[in-house]
Amino acid sequence: MTVVLRVGNRTITTKEIVSLLAGYQLLPRLLFELIVDDAIAPFTCTLEETQSAQQQFCEKNQLNSHTEIQTWLKRNGMTPEQLQTYAVRSLRIEKFQQATWGNQLESVFRSRKSEFDQVLFSLIKTDDLAVQELYFRIQEKETDFAALASQYSEDPSASNGGLIGPIHLSKCHPTLAKMLANSQPGQLWPPTRLGEWVAIVRLEKFISAQLDNLMRQRLLSELFATWLQEQFNEMGEICLFPVGIGE
Structure with a gap:
């Protein structure tokens, strides 16, 4: 049976990993993230945006040297390429949100303004x-x-x-x-x-509430969260398939 993860003295196989994810209720979170990945696939970042996002990530996590970055990568089981993808992910989500609902914000705000006053x-x-x-x-x-x-x-x-x-x-x-x-x-x-x-x-x-940048981001986040939950609900039940012998 293939070992896919080693934590200390413990090894976790392909057969165990899905069971562990389900047991810790992490499967729904994984599915949410997969839905997001599909949605943001068409949205890319420029080299400048990528470098800026990586710098902000390192500053936020107090990774001030190459050694600290390498230690963080090993601790989190990530490659430099995965770190880069993760660092720009929130920016790609913002681009998806803006492209999907940006032109609706004024009408949404007007209809809900009394909630924010x-x-x-x-x-x-x-x-x-x-x-x-x-x-x-x-x-x-x-x-x-x-x-x-x-x-x-x-x-x-x-x-x-x-x-x-x-x-x-x-x-x-x-x-x-x-x-x-x-x-x-x-x-x-x-x-x-x-x-x-x-x-x-x-x-x-x-x-009186104003449709400023902070309000725009709040509305986009709420619309995105609602959409994401709807996408998840449409997926129906999570079906787990047994891992074949010898895998």
Whole structure:
């Protein structure tokens, strides 16, 4: 039986390797990577891009000399050619993502913008029947919002004067998110029921999401992850075939 891997005093044969991969739940990861390899096959890198990617890889892994690189290669069972392929792989994935979804990002962003918008707001959350009085005191500027929040709010933000955020609107209670999305900075909302609580809310700042480079990369990564999972699901069950005798 062919030995394909030696780790210390242990040898692993062709018959064992698949069983080990399955036992450690590494087969799905391997299949994901094979799907990626097929997808990025048409995308290549220039000599300059390759050299830059290798340099960045070495810097990230603190490989500062030829000796350290050779030691790393032996420890990871890789050849210099495999290291080069691995170093540029993320760049080739980026090229695939851009070619596949780059022209869709603006429409995707517009449809999901509300998920990324953030707000900074003040909150007093209580079941006290006197909440209406608190609202009027704030409205008439008799008492500072933060002081009343610290004294009366039953939300954890009370320790911070009721200030919450910045936080994504999508993470807020649906009623609260709708209120804040339709507010102007400084707008004070009268007592509003949020589930079993009653809340007084004031928007402090609305942070509108922008389709900048960071957002573009986030959307590309999400679209890629969704596509990759769909490709994996379409493959169906993983079928393992027995290794023949004498292999």
